[in-house]
Amino acid sequence: MAKDIEVGGQGGFSAKDYHDPPPAPLIDAVEFTQWSLYRAIIAEFIATLLFLYITVLTVIGYKSQTDETKGGEVCGGVGILGIAWSFGGMIFVLVYCTAGISGGHINPAVTFGLLLARKVSLVRAILYMAAQCLGAVCGCWLVKAFQSAYYSKYGGGANELSAGYSKGTGLVAEIIGTFVLVYTVFSATDPKRNARDSHVPVLAPLPIGFAVFMVHLATIPITGTGINPARSFGAAVIYGKEKAWDDHWIFWAGPFIGAAIAAFYHQYILRAAAAKALGSFRSSSHM
Template structure:
Protein backbone atom coordinates (compact mmCIF):
# COMPACT_ATOMS: atom_id res chain seq x y z
CA UNK A 1 0.00 0.00 0.00
CA UNK A 2 2.77 2.39 0.93
CA UNK A 3 4.61 1.64 -2.33
CA UNK A 4 1.46 2.32 -4.38
CA UNK A 5 1.03 5.68 -2.67
CA UNK A 6 4.66 6.54 -3.29
CA UNK A 7 4.32 5.75 -7.00
CA UNK A 8 1.15 7.83 -7.23
CA UNK A 9 2.89 10.75 -5.53
CA UNK A 10 5.74 10.72 -8.08
CA UNK A 11 3.57 10.04 -11.12
CA UNK A 12 0.94 12.71 -10.65
CA UNK A 13 0.77 15.85 -12.77
CA UNK A 14 0.31 18.23 -9.86
CA UNK A 15 2.10 19.05 -6.64
CA UNK A 16 0.56 19.89 -3.29
CA UNK A 17 2.34 22.70 -1.47
CA UNK A 18 3.95 21.46 1.77
CA UNK A 19 2.24 22.37 5.07
CA UNK A 20 3.37 25.74 6.35
CA UNK A 21 5.08 26.09 9.72
CA UNK A 22 2.62 26.32 12.60
CA UNK A 23 4.33 29.43 13.94
CA UNK A 24 6.50 31.35 11.48
CA UNK A 25 7.92 34.45 13.17
CA UNK A 26 10.05 35.20 10.09
CA UNK A 27 6.93 36.45 8.34
CA UNK A 28 6.93 39.50 10.60
CA UNK A 29 10.10 40.72 8.89
CA UNK A 30 8.76 40.35 5.34
CA UNK A 31 7.25 43.23 3.37
CA UNK A 32 5.05 40.79 1.44
CA UNK A 33 3.39 39.86 4.73
CA UNK A 34 2.46 43.47 5.51
CA UNK A 35 1.39 44.03 1.92
CA UNK A 36 -0.98 41.07 2.33
CA UNK A 37 -2.37 42.58 5.55
CA UNK A 38 -3.03 45.87 3.78
CA UNK A 39 -4.76 44.00 0.94
CA UNK A 40 -7.02 42.14 3.41
CA UNK A 41 -7.82 45.37 5.25
CA UNK A 42 -8.74 47.32 2.11
CA UNK A 43 -10.67 44.43 0.54
CA UNK A 44 -12.79 43.92 3.66
CA UNK A 45 -13.37 47.68 3.93
CA UNK A 46 -14.64 47.81 0.34
CA UNK A 47 -16.71 44.67 0.85
CA UNK A 48 -18.56 46.11 3.84
CA UNK A 49 -18.94 49.54 2.27
CA UNK A 50 -20.68 48.26 -0.86
CA UNK A 51 -22.77 45.53 0.75
CA UNK A 52 -24.02 47.51 3.76
CA UNK A 53 -24.95 50.41 1.47
CA UNK A 54 -26.90 47.94 -0.67
CA UNK A 55 -28.79 46.60 2.36
CA UNK A 56 -29.65 50.08 3.64
CA UNK A 57 -30.63 51.26 0.17
CA UNK A 58 -33.00 48.34 -0.27
CA UNK A 59 -34.66 49.01 3.09
CA UNK A 60 -35.03 52.70 2.26
CA UNK A 61 -36.60 51.91 -1.13
CA UNK A 62 -39.14 49.53 0.42
CA UNK A 63 -39.99 51.58 3.52
CA UNK A 64 -43.83 51.78 3.56
CA UNK A 65 -43.69 55.17 5.29
CA UNK A 66 -41.76 56.80 2.46
CA UNK A 67 -42.34 54.56 -0.54
CA UNK A 68 -45.64 52.74 -1.11
CA UNK A 69 -44.10 50.55 -3.83
CA UNK A 70 -43.11 47.42 -1.92
CA UNK A 71 -41.73 45.87 -5.08
CA UNK A 72 -39.07 48.55 -5.47
CA UNK A 73 -35.40 48.24 -4.70
CA UNK A 74 -33.03 45.45 -5.50
CA UNK A 75 -34.78 42.88 -3.29
CA UNK A 76 -33.17 39.96 -1.50
CA UNK A 77 -31.88 38.72 -4.84
CA UNK A 78 -30.03 42.00 -5.39
CA UNK A 79 -28.56 41.93 -1.89
CA UNK A 80 -27.30 38.39 -2.47
CA UNK A 81 -25.77 39.49 -5.78
CA UNK A 82 -24.04 42.42 -4.06
CA UNK A 83 -22.37 40.13 -1.53
CA UNK A 84 -21.48 37.41 -4.03
CA UNK A 85 -20.37 39.85 -6.70
CA UNK A 86 -18.12 41.81 -4.37
CA UNK A 87 -16.48 38.62 -3.13
CA UNK A 88 -15.85 37.58 -6.74
CA UNK A 89 -14.30 40.96 -7.58
CA UNK A 90 -12.21 41.26 -4.40
CA UNK A 91 -10.94 37.68 -4.40
CA UNK A 92 -9.92 38.15 -8.03
CA UNK A 93 -8.06 41.37 -7.13
CA UNK A 94 -6.30 40.15 -3.97
CA UNK A 95 -5.78 36.40 -4.48
CA UNK A 96 -2.26 36.92 -5.80
CA UNK A 97 -1.31 39.17 -2.89
CA UNK A 98 -2.94 37.79 0.25
CA UNK A 99 -4.87 34.78 -0.98
CA UNK A 100 -8.10 36.79 -1.00
CA UNK A 101 -9.53 35.54 2.29
CA UNK A 102 -11.62 38.62 3.27
CA UNK A 103 -13.22 36.48 5.97
CA UNK A 104 -11.88 35.20 9.34
CA UNK A 105 -13.75 31.91 8.85
CA UNK A 106 -11.93 31.28 5.57
CA UNK A 107 -8.64 32.15 7.24
CA UNK A 108 -9.44 29.81 10.13
CA UNK A 109 -10.25 26.93 7.79
CA UNK A 110 -7.03 27.42 5.84
CA UNK A 111 -5.09 27.60 9.12
CA UNK A 112 -6.53 24.26 10.24
CA UNK A 113 -5.48 22.79 6.89
CA UNK A 114 -1.93 24.13 7.41
CA UNK A 115 -2.23 26.53 4.48
CA UNK A 116 -1.35 29.58 6.59
CA UNK A 117 0.66 29.96 9.79
CA UNK A 118 -0.75 30.99 13.16
CA UNK A 119 0.92 34.41 12.87
CA UNK A 120 -0.61 35.08 9.46
CA UNK A 121 -4.01 33.75 10.51
CA UNK A 122 -4.26 35.96 13.59
CA UNK A 123 -3.00 39.08 11.80
CA UNK A 124 -5.33 38.48 8.85
CA UNK A 125 -8.31 38.29 11.21
CA UNK A 126 -7.29 41.53 12.91
CA UNK A 127 -6.89 43.28 9.53
CA UNK A 128 -10.24 41.94 8.32
CA UNK A 129 -12.09 43.10 11.44
CA UNK A 130 -10.50 46.55 11.31
CA UNK A 131 -11.33 46.83 7.62
CA UNK A 132 -14.94 45.86 8.31
CA UNK A 133 -15.26 48.49 11.05
CA UNK A 134 -13.83 51.18 8.78
CA UNK A 135 -16.06 50.14 5.86
CA UNK A 136 -19.24 50.37 7.92
CA UNK A 137 -17.94 53.59 9.50
CA UNK A 138 -17.74 55.14 6.02
CA UNK A 139 -21.34 54.14 5.34
CA UNK A 140 -22.50 55.77 8.57
CA UNK A 141 -20.49 58.93 7.93
CA UNK A 142 -22.00 59.35 4.45
CA UNK A 143 -25.60 58.39 5.25
CA UNK A 144 -26.05 58.68 9.00
CA UNK A 145 -29.82 59.22 9.06
CA UNK A 146 -30.53 56.29 6.73
CA UNK A 147 -27.95 54.17 8.53
CA UNK A 148 -29.58 54.60 11.94
CA UNK A 149 -33.17 54.35 10.65
CA UNK A 150 -32.61 51.09 8.76
CA UNK A 151 -30.54 49.08 11.21
CA UNK A 152 -27.02 49.74 10.00
CA UNK A 153 -26.84 46.49 8.03
CA UNK A 154 -26.18 44.61 11.28
CA UNK A 155 -26.75 40.85 11.43
CA UNK A 156 -29.52 39.85 13.82
CA UNK A 157 -31.52 36.67 14.34
CA UNK A 158 -34.90 37.20 12.69
CA UNK A 159 -38.10 36.96 14.72
CA UNK A 160 -39.62 33.49 14.74
CA UNK A 161 -36.27 31.68 14.67
CA UNK A 162 -34.50 30.33 17.74
CA UNK A 163 -30.78 30.60 18.34
CA UNK A 164 -30.20 26.95 17.45
CA UNK A 165 -31.70 27.49 14.00
CA UNK A 166 -29.60 30.59 13.48
CA UNK A 167 -26.44 28.78 14.58
CA UNK A 168 -27.20 25.86 12.26
CA UNK A 169 -27.78 28.20 9.32
CA UNK A 170 -24.42 29.90 9.93
CA UNK A 171 -22.61 26.56 10.27
CA UNK A 172 -24.03 25.12 7.05
CA UNK A 173 -23.67 28.37 5.12
CA UNK A 174 -20.02 28.75 6.09
CA UNK A 175 -19.37 25.09 5.32
CA UNK A 176 -20.61 25.68 1.77
CA UNK A 177 -18.36 28.71 1.39
CA UNK A 178 -15.16 27.24 2.85
CA UNK A 179 -15.68 23.91 1.09
CA UNK A 180 -15.94 25.84 -2.17
CA UNK A 181 -12.73 27.73 -1.35
CA UNK A 182 -10.85 24.47 -0.79
CA UNK A 183 -12.27 22.90 -3.95
CA UNK A 184 -11.66 25.94 -6.16
CA UNK A 185 -8.02 26.22 -5.06
CA UNK A 186 -7.24 22.50 -4.98
CA UNK A 187 -4.11 21.87 -7.13
CA UNK A 188 -5.34 18.35 -7.92
CA UNK A 189 -8.64 19.64 -9.31
CA UNK A 190 -6.89 22.41 -11.23
CA UNK A 191 -4.55 19.88 -12.85
CA UNK A 192 -7.36 17.44 -13.67
CA UNK A 193 -9.68 20.13 -15.08
CA UNK A 194 -7.02 22.36 -16.64
CA UNK A 195 -9.01 22.33 -19.90
CA UNK A 196 -11.93 24.04 -18.13
CA UNK A 197 -11.27 27.83 -18.01
CA UNK A 198 -12.85 28.59 -14.62
CA UNK A 199 -11.49 31.33 -12.36
CA UNK A 200 -11.35 30.34 -8.70
CA UNK A 201 -13.09 33.58 -7.57
CA UNK A 202 -16.15 32.73 -9.67
CA UNK A 203 -17.39 29.63 -7.75
CA UNK A 204 -16.45 31.33 -4.46
CA UNK A 205 -18.57 34.34 -5.32
CA UNK A 206 -21.44 32.11 -6.42
CA UNK A 207 -21.23 30.19 -3.13
CA UNK A 208 -21.64 33.46 -1.21
CA UNK A 209 -24.54 34.41 -3.47
CA UNK A 210 -26.39 31.12 -3.00
CA UNK A 211 -25.88 31.04 0.77
CA UNK A 212 -27.28 34.56 1.08
CA UNK A 213 -30.41 33.57 -0.82
CA UNK A 214 -31.01 30.78 1.70
CA UNK A 215 -30.13 32.47 4.99
CA UNK A 216 -30.94 36.18 4.65
CA UNK A 217 -34.44 35.50 6.06
CA UNK A 218 -32.93 33.73 9.11
CA UNK A 219 -29.86 35.65 10.23
CA UNK A 220 -29.34 38.24 7.51
CA UNK A 221 -26.46 35.93 6.54
CA UNK A 222 -23.22 36.31 8.40
CA UNK A 223 -20.84 33.49 7.33
CA UNK A 224 -18.16 36.13 7.85
CA UNK A 225 -17.36 37.13 11.45
CA UNK A 226 -15.63 40.34 10.33
CA UNK A 227 -18.76 41.45 8.44
CA UNK A 228 -20.98 40.83 11.49
CA UNK A 229 -18.48 42.31 13.95
CA UNK A 230 -17.84 45.49 11.97
CA UNK A 231 -21.55 46.18 11.56
CA UNK A 232 -22.22 45.53 15.26
CA UNK A 233 -19.38 47.80 16.41
CA UNK A 234 -20.60 50.79 14.42
CA UNK A 235 -24.33 50.18 14.94
CA UNK A 236 -23.87 49.47 18.65
CA UNK A 237 -27.40 48.33 19.50
CA UNK A 238 -28.07 45.57 22.03
CA UNK A 239 -29.79 43.13 19.66
CA UNK A 240 -26.78 43.05 17.33
CA UNK A 241 -24.50 42.22 20.28
CA UNK A 242 -26.92 39.70 21.84
CA UNK A 243 -26.70 37.55 18.72
CA UNK A 244 -23.03 38.27 17.94
CA UNK A 245 -21.76 34.94 19.27
CA UNK A 246 -23.79 33.10 16.62
CA UNK A 247 -21.84 34.89 13.89
CA UNK A 248 -18.49 33.77 15.31
CA UNK A 249 -19.19 30.28 16.64
CA UNK A 250 -21.25 29.20 13.62
CA UNK A 251 -18.76 30.25 10.92
CA UNK A 252 -15.77 28.83 12.80
CA UNK A 253 -17.49 25.47 13.28
CA UNK A 254 -18.56 25.41 9.63
CA UNK A 255 -15.04 26.26 8.48
CA UNK A 256 -13.52 23.54 10.68
CA UNK A 257 -15.92 20.92 9.31
CA UNK A 258 -15.19 21.99 5.72
CA UNK A 259 -11.42 21.83 6.29
CA UNK A 260 -11.68 18.34 7.82
CA UNK A 261 -14.04 17.10 5.10
CA UNK A 262 -11.91 18.31 2.21
CA UNK A 263 -8.49 17.44 3.62
CA UNK A 264 -9.20 14.14 5.36
CA UNK A 265 -12.17 12.72 3.45
CA UNK A 266 -11.97 13.96 -0.13
CA UNK A 267 -8.19 14.31 -0.29
CA UNK A 268 -7.64 11.32 2.03
CA UNK A 269 -4.84 13.00 3.98
CA UNK A 270 -5.30 10.59 6.87
CA UNK A 271 -4.97 7.55 4.57
CA UNK A 272 -1.85 8.98 2.93
CA UNK A 273 -0.28 9.70 6.30
CA UNK A 274 -1.05 6.16 7.47
CA UNK A 275 0.39 4.68 4.28
CA UNK A 276 3.56 6.73 4.62
CA UNK A 277 3.93 5.60 8.25
CA UNK A 278 3.57 1.91 7.28
CA UNK A 279 6.03 2.33 4.40
CA UNK A 280 8.64 3.89 6.67
CA UNK A 281 8.09 1.24 9.32
Protein backbone atom coordinates (compact mmCIF):
# COMPACT_ATOMS: atom_id res chain seq x y z
CA MET A 1 0.00 0.00 0.00
CA ALA A 2 1.19 3.51 -0.72
CA LYS A 3 1.93 5.67 2.27
CA ASP A 4 1.19 9.35 2.80
CA ILE A 5 4.17 11.51 1.89
CA GLU A 6 4.88 14.80 3.61
CA VAL A 7 5.63 17.58 1.13
CA GLY A 8 7.45 20.75 2.20
CA GLY A 9 5.69 20.89 5.53
CA GLN A 10 2.42 21.79 3.80
CA GLY A 11 0.65 18.58 4.70
CA GLY A 12 0.42 15.13 3.12
CA PHE A 13 -1.07 13.59 0.03
CA SER A 14 -1.87 10.01 -0.77
CA ALA A 15 0.43 8.68 -3.48
CA LYS A 16 -1.35 6.52 -6.01
CA ASP A 17 -0.51 2.87 -6.24
CA TYR A 18 1.52 2.21 -9.36
CA HIS A 19 1.18 -0.80 -11.63
CA ASP A 20 3.40 -1.50 -14.61
CA PRO A 21 1.52 -1.43 -17.92
CA PRO A 22 1.04 -4.86 -19.51
CA PRO A 23 3.73 -5.96 -21.99
CA ALA A 24 3.08 -5.17 -25.62
CA PRO A 25 2.05 -8.21 -27.70
CA LEU A 26 4.61 -9.51 -30.14
CA ILE A 27 2.10 -9.51 -32.98
CA ASP A 28 -1.12 -7.52 -32.85
CA ALA A 29 -3.15 -7.61 -36.07
CA VAL A 30 -5.38 -4.83 -34.77
CA GLU A 31 -2.49 -2.39 -35.12
CA PHE A 32 -2.73 -2.58 -38.90
CA THR A 33 -6.22 -1.08 -38.75
CA GLN A 34 -5.18 1.91 -36.64
CA TRP A 35 -4.12 5.22 -38.15
CA SER A 36 -1.92 5.84 -35.09
CA LEU A 37 0.52 3.16 -36.33
CA TYR A 38 0.95 4.73 -39.75
CA ARG A 39 1.15 8.22 -38.28
CA ALA A 40 3.94 7.01 -35.99
CA ILE A 41 5.81 5.40 -38.91
CA ILE A 42 5.63 8.66 -40.87
CA ALA A 43 6.88 10.56 -37.81
CA GLU A 44 9.86 8.22 -37.43
CA PHE A 45 10.68 8.55 -41.13
CA ILE A 46 10.58 12.35 -41.15
CA ALA A 47 12.42 12.67 -37.82
CA THR A 48 15.27 10.42 -38.97
CA LEU A 49 15.44 12.24 -42.32
CA LEU A 50 15.79 15.60 -40.54
CA PHE A 51 18.28 14.15 -38.09
CA LEU A 52 20.61 12.94 -40.84
CA TYR A 53 20.15 16.05 -42.95
CA ILE A 54 21.23 18.47 -40.20
CA THR A 55 23.96 16.34 -38.64
CA VAL A 56 25.65 15.18 -41.85
CA LEU A 57 25.62 18.75 -43.16
CA THR A 58 27.32 19.81 -39.93
CA VAL A 59 30.03 17.15 -40.34
CA ILE A 60 30.70 18.07 -43.96
CA GLY A 61 30.67 21.79 -43.18
CA TYR A 62 33.23 21.30 -40.42
CA LYS A 63 35.54 19.29 -42.68
CA SER A 64 35.32 21.84 -45.49
CA GLN A 65 36.07 24.71 -43.11
CA THR A 66 39.17 22.98 -41.76
CA ASP A 67 40.51 21.88 -45.15
CA GLU A 68 43.78 23.80 -45.44
CA THR A 69 44.12 22.93 -49.13
CA LYS A 70 41.01 25.04 -49.73
CA GLY A 71 42.02 27.94 -47.52
CA GLY A 72 40.46 26.57 -44.36
CA GLU A 73 41.91 26.77 -40.87
CA VAL A 74 42.77 23.90 -38.55
CA CYS A 75 40.79 25.55 -35.75
CA GLY A 76 37.99 26.69 -38.04
CA GLY A 77 34.42 25.50 -38.09
CA VAL A 78 32.36 24.17 -35.22
CA GLY A 79 34.92 21.56 -34.14
CA ILE A 80 34.21 18.16 -32.63
CA LEU A 81 32.33 19.88 -29.81
CA GLY A 82 30.00 21.49 -32.32
CA ILE A 83 29.42 18.19 -34.13
CA ALA A 84 28.53 16.54 -30.82
CA TRP A 85 26.13 19.39 -30.04
CA SER A 86 24.56 18.99 -33.47
CA PHE A 87 23.77 15.32 -32.88
CA GLY A 88 22.67 15.77 -29.27
CA GLY A 89 20.67 18.91 -29.98
CA MET A 90 18.80 17.38 -32.90
CA ILE A 91 17.90 14.32 -30.84
CA PHE A 92 16.61 16.60 -28.08
CA VAL A 93 14.47 18.57 -30.54
CA LEU A 94 13.17 15.56 -32.47
CA VAL A 95 12.38 13.45 -29.40
CA TYR A 96 10.48 16.42 -27.98
CA CYS A 97 8.52 16.78 -31.24
CA THR A 98 7.70 13.12 -31.85
CA ALA A 99 7.54 11.53 -28.39
CA GLY A 100 3.77 11.90 -28.22
CA ILE A 101 3.27 10.41 -31.69
CA SER A 102 5.75 7.56 -32.10
CA GLY A 103 7.69 7.57 -28.84
CA GLY A 104 10.55 9.43 -30.52
CA HIS A 105 12.84 6.47 -31.16
CA ILE A 106 14.72 7.78 -34.26
CA ASN A 107 17.14 4.88 -33.82
CA PRO A 108 16.76 1.13 -34.53
CA ALA A 109 18.86 0.34 -31.44
CA VAL A 110 16.41 2.22 -29.21
CA THR A 111 13.50 0.44 -30.90
CA PHE A 112 15.25 -2.90 -30.43
CA GLY A 113 15.85 -2.25 -26.73
CA LEU A 114 12.20 -1.29 -26.21
CA LEU A 115 11.12 -4.41 -28.12
CA LEU A 116 13.16 -6.62 -25.80
CA ALA A 117 11.54 -4.88 -22.83
CA ARG A 118 8.12 -5.51 -24.43
CA LYS A 119 7.40 -1.79 -24.68
CA VAL A 120 6.53 -2.06 -28.38
CA SER A 121 5.16 -4.89 -30.50
CA LEU A 122 7.27 -6.81 -32.99
CA VAL A 123 5.19 -5.44 -35.86
CA ARG A 124 5.70 -1.83 -34.76
CA ALA A 125 9.40 -2.40 -34.12
CA ILE A 126 10.03 -3.80 -37.61
CA LEU A 127 8.09 -1.01 -39.30
CA TYR A 128 9.86 1.62 -37.19
CA MET A 129 13.29 0.27 -38.12
CA ALA A 130 12.39 0.22 -41.81
CA ALA A 131 11.09 3.81 -41.63
CA GLN A 132 14.20 4.95 -39.76
CA CYS A 133 16.59 3.40 -42.28
CA LEU A 134 14.64 4.80 -45.22
CA GLY A 135 14.49 8.23 -43.56
CA ALA A 136 18.26 8.14 -43.01
CA VAL A 137 18.90 7.27 -46.67
CA CYS A 138 16.63 10.11 -47.83
CA GLY A 139 18.23 12.58 -45.41
CA CYS A 140 21.72 11.78 -46.70
CA TRP A 141 20.47 11.93 -50.28
CA LEU A 142 19.22 15.46 -49.67
CA VAL A 143 22.63 16.46 -48.33
CA LYS A 144 24.32 15.01 -51.41
CA ALA A 145 21.82 16.75 -53.69
CA PHE A 146 22.55 20.15 -52.15
CA GLN A 147 26.27 19.66 -51.52
CA SER A 148 27.33 17.24 -54.24
CA ALA A 149 30.84 18.70 -54.62
CA TYR A 150 31.59 18.55 -50.91
CA TYR A 151 29.68 15.36 -50.12
CA SER A 152 32.03 12.82 -51.68
CA LYS A 153 35.17 14.87 -51.05
CA TYR A 154 34.59 14.97 -47.30
CA GLY A 155 33.34 11.45 -46.71
CA GLY A 156 29.58 11.92 -46.79
CA GLY A 157 29.36 11.77 -43.01
CA ALA A 158 29.86 7.99 -43.20
CA ASN A 159 31.03 6.15 -40.09
CA GLU A 160 34.44 4.51 -40.41
CA LEU A 161 36.81 2.91 -37.94
CA SER A 162 39.63 5.41 -37.41
CA ALA A 163 43.22 4.45 -38.17
CA GLY A 164 45.07 2.98 -35.20
CA TYR A 165 42.01 1.35 -33.64
CA SER A 166 41.18 -2.34 -33.87
CA LYS A 167 37.78 -3.69 -34.80
CA GLY A 168 37.38 -4.94 -31.24
CA THR A 169 37.96 -1.46 -29.87
CA GLY A 170 35.44 -0.01 -32.29
CA LEU A 171 32.86 -2.65 -31.38
CA VAL A 172 33.27 -2.06 -27.64
CA ALA A 173 33.02 1.72 -28.14
CA GLU A 174 29.73 1.27 -29.98
CA ILE A 175 28.39 -1.17 -27.36
CA ILE A 176 29.17 1.11 -24.43
CA GLY A 177 28.01 4.24 -26.24
CA THR A 178 24.67 2.67 -27.15
CA PHE A 179 24.29 1.28 -23.63
CA VAL A 180 24.59 4.82 -22.25
CA LEU A 181 21.97 6.08 -24.70
CA VAL A 182 19.41 3.29 -24.30
CA TYR A 183 19.85 3.17 -20.52
CA THR A 184 19.12 6.91 -20.47
CA VAL A 185 16.03 6.36 -22.61
CA PHE A 186 14.71 3.72 -20.21
CA SER A 187 15.41 5.87 -17.16
CA ALA A 188 13.99 9.09 -18.63
CA THR A 189 10.78 7.42 -19.82
CA ASP A 190 10.26 5.03 -16.89
CA PRO A 191 6.48 5.16 -16.25
CA LYS A 192 6.97 4.41 -12.55
CA ARG A 193 9.28 7.38 -12.23
CA ASN A 194 6.88 9.53 -14.23
CA ALA A 195 4.05 8.59 -11.90
CA ARG A 196 6.14 9.68 -8.92
CA ASP A 197 7.72 12.80 -10.43
CA SER A 198 5.27 14.70 -12.62
CA HIS A 199 8.02 16.89 -14.10
CA VAL A 200 9.94 13.97 -15.62
CA PRO A 201 7.92 13.64 -18.88
CA VAL A 202 8.65 17.29 -19.70
CA LEU A 203 12.37 16.81 -19.13
CA ALA A 204 12.73 13.39 -20.81
CA PRO A 205 14.15 14.62 -24.17
CA LEU A 206 16.85 16.63 -22.38
CA PRO A 207 18.84 13.78 -20.78
CA ILE A 208 18.47 11.72 -23.95
CA GLY A 209 19.95 14.54 -26.01
CA PHE A 210 22.73 15.02 -23.49
CA ALA A 211 23.52 11.30 -23.58
CA VAL A 212 23.96 11.48 -27.36
CA PHE A 213 26.12 14.59 -26.95
CA MET A 214 28.42 13.03 -24.34
CA VAL A 215 28.81 9.74 -26.24
CA HIS A 216 29.81 11.65 -29.37
CA LEU A 217 32.50 13.53 -27.47
CA ALA A 218 33.96 10.21 -26.34
CA THR A 219 33.72 8.14 -29.51
CA ILE A 220 34.01 10.49 -32.50
CA PRO A 221 37.80 9.91 -32.53
CA ILE A 222 37.27 6.12 -32.60
CA THR A 223 34.36 5.35 -34.93
CA GLY A 224 32.91 8.74 -35.78
CA THR A 225 30.14 7.63 -33.39
CA GLY A 226 27.42 5.43 -34.75
CA ILE A 227 25.21 4.27 -31.83
CA ASN A 228 22.41 4.44 -34.40
CA PRO A 229 22.35 1.80 -37.17
CA ALA A 230 20.05 3.91 -39.34
CA ARG A 231 22.45 6.85 -39.20
CA SER A 232 25.38 4.62 -40.24
CA PHE A 233 23.35 2.78 -42.89
CA GLY A 234 21.94 5.89 -44.56
CA ALA A 235 25.35 7.55 -44.82
CA ALA A 236 27.01 4.39 -46.15
CA VAL A 237 24.32 3.82 -48.80
CA ILE A 238 24.51 7.33 -50.26
CA TYR A 239 28.28 7.70 -49.91
CA GLY A 240 28.70 4.30 -51.56
CA LYS A 241 32.47 3.94 -51.17
CA GLU A 242 34.03 0.63 -50.12
CA LYS A 243 35.66 2.07 -47.01
CA ALA A 244 32.26 2.94 -45.56
CA TRP A 245 31.19 -0.72 -45.84
CA ASP A 246 34.40 -2.38 -44.66
CA ASP A 247 33.51 -2.31 -40.96
CA HIS A 248 29.82 -1.54 -41.31
CA TRP A 249 28.84 -4.58 -39.28
CA ILE A 250 30.31 -2.86 -36.19
CA PHE A 251 27.65 -0.16 -36.48
CA TRP A 252 24.86 -2.73 -36.32
CA ALA A 253 26.27 -5.32 -33.94
CA GLY A 254 27.59 -2.79 -31.41
CA PRO A 255 24.37 -0.77 -31.02
CA PHE A 256 22.14 -3.86 -30.89
CA ILE A 257 24.32 -5.54 -28.25
CA GLY A 258 24.50 -2.32 -26.22
CA ALA A 259 20.72 -1.87 -26.42
CA ALA A 260 20.11 -5.47 -25.32
CA ILE A 261 22.40 -5.05 -22.30
CA ALA A 262 20.72 -1.78 -21.35
CA ALA A 263 17.25 -3.34 -21.61
CA PHE A 264 18.27 -6.29 -19.44
CA TYR A 265 20.00 -4.09 -16.87
CA HIS A 266 17.10 -1.66 -16.48
CA GLN A 267 14.20 -4.09 -16.69
CA TYR A 268 15.51 -7.14 -14.86
CA ILE A 269 18.06 -5.75 -12.43
CA LEU A 270 17.02 -2.22 -11.54
CA ARG A 271 13.29 -2.73 -11.82
CA ALA A 272 12.04 -6.33 -11.48
CA ALA A 273 14.77 -8.04 -9.47
CA ALA A 274 15.24 -5.12 -7.10
CA ALA A 275 11.50 -4.88 -6.40
CA LYS A 276 11.23 -8.62 -5.71
CA ALA A 277 14.23 -8.55 -3.41
CA LEU A 278 12.74 -5.64 -1.46
CA GLY A 279 9.39 -7.40 -1.17
CA SER A 280 11.07 -10.57 0.04
CA PHE A 281 13.03 -8.61 2.65
CA ARG A 282 9.90 -6.90 3.96
CA SER A 283 7.92 -10.13 4.17
CA SER A 284 10.69 -11.88 6.11
CA SER A 285 11.46 -9.04 8.53
CA HIS A 286 9.96 -9.08 12.01
CA MET A 287 8.24 -5.91 13.16
